[in-house]
Amino acid sequence: xxxxxxxxxxxxxxxxxxxxxxxxxxxxxxxxxxxxxxxxxxxxxxxxxxxxxxxxxxxxxxxxxxxxxxxxxxxxxxxxxxxxxxxxx
Amino acid sequence: xxxxxxxxxxxxxxxxxxxxxxxxxxxxxxxxxxxxxxxxxxxxxxxxxxxxxxxxxxxxxxxxxxxxxxxxxxxxxxxxxxxxxxxxxxxxxxxxxxxxxxxxxxxxxxxxxxxxxxxxxxxxxxxxxxxxxxxxxxxxxxxxxxxxxxxxxxxxxxxxxxxxxxxxxxxxxxxxxxxxxxxxxxxxxxxxxxxxxxxxxxxxxxxxxxxxxxxxxxxxxxxxxxxxxxxxxxxxxxxxxxxxxxxxxxxxxxxxxxxxxxxxxxxxxxxxxxxxxxxxxxxxxxxxxxxxxxxxxxxxxxxxxxxxxxxxxxxxxxxxxxxxxxxxxxxxxxxxxxxxxxxxxxxxxxxxxxxxxxxxxxxxxxxxxxxxxxxxxxxxxxxxxxxxxxxxxxxxxxxxxxxxxxxxxxxxxxxxxxxxxxxxxxxxxxxxxxxxxxxxxxxxxxxxxxxxxxxxxxxxxxxxxxxxxxxxxxxxxxxxxxxxxxxxxxxxxxxxxxxxxxxxxxxxxxxxxxxxxxxxxxxxxxxxxxxxxxxxxxxxxxxxxxxxxxxxxxxxxxxxxxxxxxxxxxxxxxxxxxxxxxxxxxx
Numbered sequence: 001x002x003x004x005x006x007x008x009x010x011x012x013x014x015x016x017x018x019x020x021x022x023x024x025x026x027x028x029x030x031x032x033x034x035x036x037x038x039x040x041x042x043x044x045x046x047x048x049x050x051x052x053x054x055x056x057x058x059x060x061x062x063x064x065x066x067x068x069x070x071x072x073x074x075x076x077x078x079x080x081x082x083x084x085x086x087x088x089x
Numbered sequence: 090x091x092x093x094x095x096x097x098x099x100x101x102x103x104x105x106x107x108x109x110x111x112x113x114x115x116x117x118x119x120x121x122x123x124x125x126x127x128x129x130x131x132x133x134x135x136x137x138x139x140x141x142x143x144x145x146x147x148x149x150x151x152x153x154x155x156x157x158x159x160x161x162x163x164x165x166x167x168x169x170x171x172x173x174x175x176x177x178x179x180x181x182x183x184x185x186x187x188x189x190x191x192x193x194x195x196x197x198x199x200x201x202x203x204x205x206x207x208x209x210x211x212x213x214x215x216x217x218x219x220x221x222x223x224x225x226x227x228x229x230x231x232x233x234x235x236x237x238x239x240x241x242x243x244x245x246x247x248x249x250x251x252x253x254x255x256x257x258x259x260x261x262x263x264x265x266x267x268x269x270x271x272x273x274x275x276x277x278x279x280x281x282x283x284x285x286x287x288x289x290x291x292x293x294x295x296x297x298x299x300x301x302x303x304x305x306x307x308x309x310x311x312x313x314x315x316x317x318x319x320x321x322x323x324x325x326x327x328x329x330x331x332x333x334x335x336x337x338x339x340x341x342x343x344x345x346x347x348x349x350x351x352x353x354x355x356x357x358x359x360x361x362x363x364x365x366x367x368x369x370x371x372x373x374x375x376x377x378x379x380x381x382x383x384x385x386x387x388x389x390x391x392x393x394x395x396x397x398x399x400x401x402x403x404x405x406x407x408x409x410x411x412x413x414x415x416x417x418x419x420x421x422x423x424x425x426x427x428x429x430x431x432x433x434x435x436x437x438x439x440x441x442x443x444x445x446x447x448x449x450x451x452x453x454x455x456x457x458x459x460x461x462x463x464x465x466x467x468x469x470x471x472x473x474x475x476x477x478x479x480x481x482x483x484x485x486x487x488x489x490x491x492x493x494x495x496x497x498x499x500x501x502x503x504x505x506x507x508x509x510x511x512x513x514x515x516x517x518x519x520x521x522x523x524x525x526x527x528x529x530x531x532x533x534x535x536x537x538x539x540x541x542x543x544x545x546x547x548x549x550x551x552x553x554x555x556x557x558x559x560x561x562x563x564x565x566x567x568x569x570x571x572x573x574x575x576x577x578x579x580x581x582x583x584x585x586x587x588x589x590x591x592x593x594x595x596x597x598x599x600x601x602x603x604x605x606x607x608x609x610x611x612x613x614x615x616x617x618x619x620x621x622x623x624x625x626x627x628x629x630x631x632x633x634x635x636x637x638x639x640x641x642x643x644x645x646x647x648x649x650x651x652x653x654x655x656x657x658x659x660x661x662x663x664x665x666x667x668x669x670x671x672x673x674x675x676x
Contacts (some may be wrong), residue, residue, distance in 0.1 A: 049309075060385065067375060070178075070374055073367065
C-alpha cells in the first residue's frame, strides 16, 4: 500500500502548496491593487511623515511587501517540502 | 581630468572586465550554452536576473517617466516588480524541476505538440526582437552623448562586445558578465541618487529622502512639489492622471508580462535546485528593488530640481523666471542634442515653463505668458541628473557606464533566448533532429551572431513603431506565454487543443487591439482616446484582458476535448514535487 500512501501524501502536499500561494497572492493583491490603486484616494487622506499613504503604497510600500512575500513563500515551502518528505537531498 | 577622458577610462575598464569574464567562463557544452550547466549560485543568479531584467528602459527612462507622471508612474514601479511574486510562486520552481533548456520546450512537452512549441517560439522571437531593438538604441544614445562618437559607432562597439561574450560564453558567459554588469549599474544608479537626496533633504537614503522635508525648511518635499506644479497648471504630483481601471489594467499587464518574459524565466533554469529557484527569485527582486525603491525619489527630486531651476520664486513675479542667458551649463549641453528646447514666445528673455493647456488663460494673460517655452525630453533626466545637481565628473562617467551595462546585459539575455529557440527548439527538436551536440552548439553560436546583426540593424534603423511596441512586448507575453505555462503546471486537465486555442486567441486579440488603435504597418482604425477603448482600457493595458481571454478559452476548449495522455499527467505530477530535480538534468 506504499503507492497509495505516496499518492495521498503528494496530493496533501499540493493542497498545502496551493493554499500558501493563495494566501500570498491575496496579500500581493491587497498591497498593490488594493492600497496602491483602488483605495489610493481615501488612503491619501492619511499622511505618514512626508508621504500620503496611498501614494506611498503605490511607489514604495507594495515593493517592500512583495519582497517579504517571496521570502515568506520560500521559507514556508522549504518547510512543507520536509514535512511531506518531498524535499531535495 | 576632463569628462570625456574620464568616461572613456571608466567605460573602457568595464568592457575589459566583461571580456575577461567571458574568456574565463566560456561554454563547452549545450548545457552550459543554454543554462550555464545549472550550477549558478542563487545569489549570483539573482544579480544576473537583476541585470537581465533592468534594461535601458529601467535605467534611463523610468525615473523620467515617474518625474513627469507622478502617481501615474506607479504602474511601472508596481508592474515591473510585482511580476516577480508571480514568477516565484507560479512558475520558477516548477520550470526548474522540469529541468530542460527552454520555455518553448516546456510548452511543447506539456501540450505534447510541436505546433504549440512553434507558436511559443514565434511569440518568444517577436517579443525578444522588439525588446532588443530598444536596447541597442539605448547603447547608441549613451555612446553618442558621453563619448562624442556617432550613434552608429556606439552601436558597432556595443554589438562587438555582446558578440564576444554571448557567442563565446553562451548562458554561462552571460550569467557571470551580468553579475558584473549588475554591480556597475546599481552603483551608477545609487551614487547620484544618494548625493541628490542628501543635497535636497539632508537625508542620504533616497527612499526616505522622498518623505523628508526640503533642507532648510519645514515643508515636506512632496507637499512642496505638489504646490509648485499645481501653481504652474500641472496635475498634483501625488495624484493620478489616468482612470483607475486603466491604471489597474496596465499594472496587471506589466506584472503578468514580466512573469511571462522568456529571457527572465530562463534564468531560473540555471540554478542547481528547486529550493534555489525559490530563493533566487527573492534575491532577484531584492537586487531589483534597490533600484526600484530609489527611482521614485530620483524622479520626484529631478522634477523638483528642474522646476525650481526654471521657476526660481513664486509664480507671478517676473524675476521668478530664469533669465535665458543665465541658464546653467547642463541646459546648454542638452540643447545641443535637441532633447531640451527653449522658445521665447513672449520675448521677455526669461523661461516660462508651465502647462499651458490647463492653466487659467486669464491668469496667464495677466502675467504676460504666451505659452510654455521649455520642452524637455523625459528620457534625459537620469543622464542629466548628476549635472543638474553639480556632481563631480566621475559620477557622470559612472552613470554612462551604468547605462551601457543596463542595455548590454538585457540585450545579451534576449539574444541568448532567441538563439536557443532557433538552435534547440526549431532545429534540434523539430526540423533537424539528426544533428549532434557539437553541431547544435555551433548552430546556437551562429544564431546568436545573426541575431546580434539583426538587433544592431533594428537599433540603427528603428522601424517607426519600435518605441510604440516595446510596452506591448509585455502585453503579448501576458496574453500568450504566461497563461500557457501557468495552466500547464496548475491544471492537469488543460490539453493541447485548449492551450493552442488559448494562446492564439490571447495573442490575436491583444495584437489586434493594439494595431486597431496604434496602427503598426497600417493606419490606426480608430483614434486612440479613452472614449473608444474597450472598458476604458488603453492598448498598454489590454494584455490583461488578453490574458483572461486566454484562460477562459483554454479551459472551455479543454473541457470539450479529451484529457491529456497519461504520460503528460505524470509529467505534471513530476514537476509539482521538488525531489529529483538534480536527476532531472541527466535526461
